Amino acid sequence: MKKLISASLILMSAGILAACGSGSSSSSSSSDKASSSKVEISSTKSSVSSSSEKPKVPAEFEAALNKAKTYNEMMHFSKTRLYDQLTSAAGDKFPAAAAQYAIDNLKADYNANALAKAKEYRSQQSMSDERIRQQLSSSAGEKFTPEEVNYAMTNLNK
Numbered sequence: 001m002k003k004l005i006s007a008s009l010i011l012m013s014a015g016i017l018a019a020c021g022s023g024s025s026s027s028s029s030s031s032d033k034a035s036s037s038k039v040e041i042s043s044t045k046s047s048v049s050s051s052s053e054k055p056k057v058p059a060e061f062e063a064a065l066n067k068a069k070t071y072n073e074m075m076h077f078s079k080t081r082l083y084d085q086l087t088s089a090a091g092d093k094f095p096a097a098a099a100q101y102a103i104d105n106l107k108a109d110y111n112a113n114a115l116a117k118a119k120e121y122r123s124q125q126s127m128s129d130e131r132i133r134q135q136l137s138s139s140a141g142e143k144f145t146p147e148e149v150n151y152a153m154t155n156l157n158k
Helices: 002-021 027-052 059-074 079-087 096-105 110-125 129-137 146-155
Strands: none
Touching (some): 059 079, 059 096, 079 096, 110 129, 110 146, 129 146
């Protein structure tokens, strides 16, 4: 895309220069017009390239996101539990802003995570439905939302 824009700008500037050069004005006035054309082209070019660049993300934010991806794939945390793990003094000790960046940029399906946790509790600990529901929703447990818990319990035995 940048190459296409650059090529278009070069062709336009060549056309402008040709039009300016073919007139009967003095050479200094032609060079002044050419200079102003170049300034416009270069300023347009820099605004195009800077608008397509993404802002640089701090390394610690990227590290928090990578850790969140690992937890999401292996531990099936809820959003709240994941944030707590990332920021906890007993956990990863990321700053709140880095943890929030990770949460905001993680492509997680928390319904699927709740269901995976429910299946783990059923297969590994032989918990009853009621006990699984409590564990998934408890503030001392998995901290899933009521909607996520309902999804997990509805789909647990399917």
